[in-house]
Amino acid sequence: MRISEVAERCGLSISTIRFYEKSGLCPFVQRGADGKRKFSKADSDWLELLASLRSTGMPLEEMRAFAELYASGDDKIAERKAALLAHRRRLDDRQTELDRCRVILDRKLQRYAEIMEDQA
Amino acid sequence: MRISEVAERCGLSISTIRFYEKSGLCPFVQRGADGKRKFSKADSDWLELLASLRSTGMPLEEMRAFAELYASGDDKIAERKAALLAHRRRLDDRQTELDRCRVILDRKLQRYAEIMEDQA
DNA sequence: TACCGACCTGAAGCTACTTTAGGTCAAGCG
DNA sequence: CGCTTGACCTAAAGTAGCTTCAGGTCGGTA
Numbered sequence: 001m002r003i004s005e006v007a008e009r010c011g012l013s014i015s016t017i018r019f020y021e022k023s024g025l026c027p028f029v030q031r032g033a034d035g036k037r038k039f040s041k042a043d044s045d046w047l048e049l050l051a052s053l054r055s056t057g058m059p060l061e062e063m064r065a066f067a068e069l070y071a072s073g074d075d076k077i078a079e080r081k082a083a084l085l086a087h088r089r090r091l092d093d094r095q096t097e098l099d100r101c102r103v104i105l106d107r108k109l110q111r112y113a114e115i116m117e118d119q120a
Numbered sequence: 121m122r123i124s125e126v127a128e129r130c131g132l133s134i135s136t137i138r139f140y141e142k143s144g145l146c147p148f149v150q151r152g153a154d155g156k157r158k159f160s161k162a163d164s165d166w167l168e169l170l171a172s173l174r175s176t177g178m179p180l181e182e183m184r185a186f187a188e189l190y191a192s193g194d195d196k197i198a199e200r201k202a203a204l205l206a207h208r209r210r211l212d213d214r215q216t217e218l219d220r221c222r223v224i225l226d227r228k229l230q231r232y233a234e235i236m237e238d239q240a
Numbered sequence: 241t242a243c244c245g246a247c248c249t250g251a252a253g254c255t256a257c258t259t260t261a262g263g264t265c266a267a268g269c270g
Numbered sequence: 271c272g273c274t275t276g277a278c279c280t281a282a283a284g285t286a287g288c289t290t291c292a293g294g295t296c297g298g299t300a
Contacts, residue, residue, distance in 0.1 A: 003247075015289060018248090023287090034296065036247055049228065052221040060287070074235060081232040088225055091218065098214060101172040105208055108169065112201040115194060124277075135258060138279090143256090154265070156278055180256065241300100248295070259284070269274085 001039040010048040017047060023060060025050055025067050046070070056091050121159040130168040137167060143180060145170060145187045166190070176211050 007014045020026055021037075026046060030038045039047075053063055066083050069076040127134045140146055141157075146166060150158045159167075173183060186203050189196040 013289080014247090016287085019288065034247085036296090049224065052224045054287090055217060056221045056225075074239070077232055077235050077239070081229060081236065084225060084229055084232070088229065091222055091225065094218060097175060098211065098218065101176045102211055104169065104172045105176075105204060105211065109201060109204055109208065112197055112204070115197050116201065119194070119197070122277080133258080134278090136256085139257065154278085156265095174256090244297105244299080246296090249293090251291085253290070254288085255286100257285085260282085262280090264279070265277095267275085270272095 001041075001044060003037050003039065006039045006044050006047060009044050010051045012047060012051050020047070020050065024064050025060070027067075028071065053087060056087070056094060058087050058090070062087075121161075121164060123157050123159065126159045126164050126167060129164050130171045132167060132171050140167070140170065144184050145180070147187075148191065173207060176207070176214060178207050178210070182207075 003014050003017060006012075007017060010017075012020070017026075021029055026043060029043055030040075032038050050063060050067075053066070054060075058066075062083070066080065069080045069083065123134050123137060126132075127137060130137075132140070137146075141149055146163060149163055150160075152158050170183060170187075173186075174180075178186075182203070186200065189200045189203065
């Protein structure tokens with residue numbers, strides 16, 4: 001698969017994919033004789049997972065550690081699961097924060113609506 | 121109110137508050153004769169609102185524009201409401217993305233659980 | 241043959257902070 | 271009284287996570 005296709009699939013930009021490779025988040029991506037990256041289905045899936053971890057706030061450093069576990073195969077499954085469970089909790093925190101902000105925002109919008117009512 | 125109290129209340133760090141002031145997000149904060157910032161209740165509330173906008177992804181540039189509307193008082197209420205409504209939609213997008221990532225994460229955790237089952 | 245589009249690299253630029261270095265001032269203590 | 275401590279101040283440098291830019295290599299097409 002070409003880099004543009006993978007970008008399309010996983011929702012990361014082409015430069016972000018290159019940046020991730022350079023940062024050691026997917027060091028296993030192959031190259032063709034022409035020097036271009038060749039992505040397998042597994043590579044694409046991995047980048048999609050990375051994208052969803054990143055977009056919910058996992059730091060690159062932690063993703064790099066996770067990538068290393070991933071690279072050393074199924075005997076690190078327990079550690080990989082632990083890493084994702086830790087992130088799962090962070091996701092719940094995000095949800096809480098999102099709800100909290102929604103309340104603040106909606107209250108403010110309500111107040112604005114009332115002021116505009118009075119002005120009319 | 122001292123800067124440390126405001127930081128406590130609104131959940132921003134002291135340096136972030138100073139940085140926000142320098143960036144024009146709260147140019148109205150008063151100073152004492154000693155040069156120290158003196159925050160009113162309104163200042164604190166404003167920073168709390170900023171914090172919740174920021175933590176749900178509003179860019180500083182947009183916050184700065186919002187701060188300008190805020191500074192010019194109640195005749196800009198309609199525009200302020202429009203800005204918050206636009207952000208409200210962004211918040212919904214975040215929610216959608218969060219849900220999407222939760223599904224991916226939970227599916228992955230499920231897979232790991234199965235693999236560990238097989239290994240046992 | 242000349243150009244186009246998709247890829248490549250390294251380096252600089254950008255956003256939103258955080259950290260550091262160095263300084264002021266009031267309060268408390270021996 | 272001098273000394274330290276702690277909370278504040280500033281300007282500047284550092285950091286994370288990208289994005290953009292400048293410049294170069296291909297394979298295919300008019």
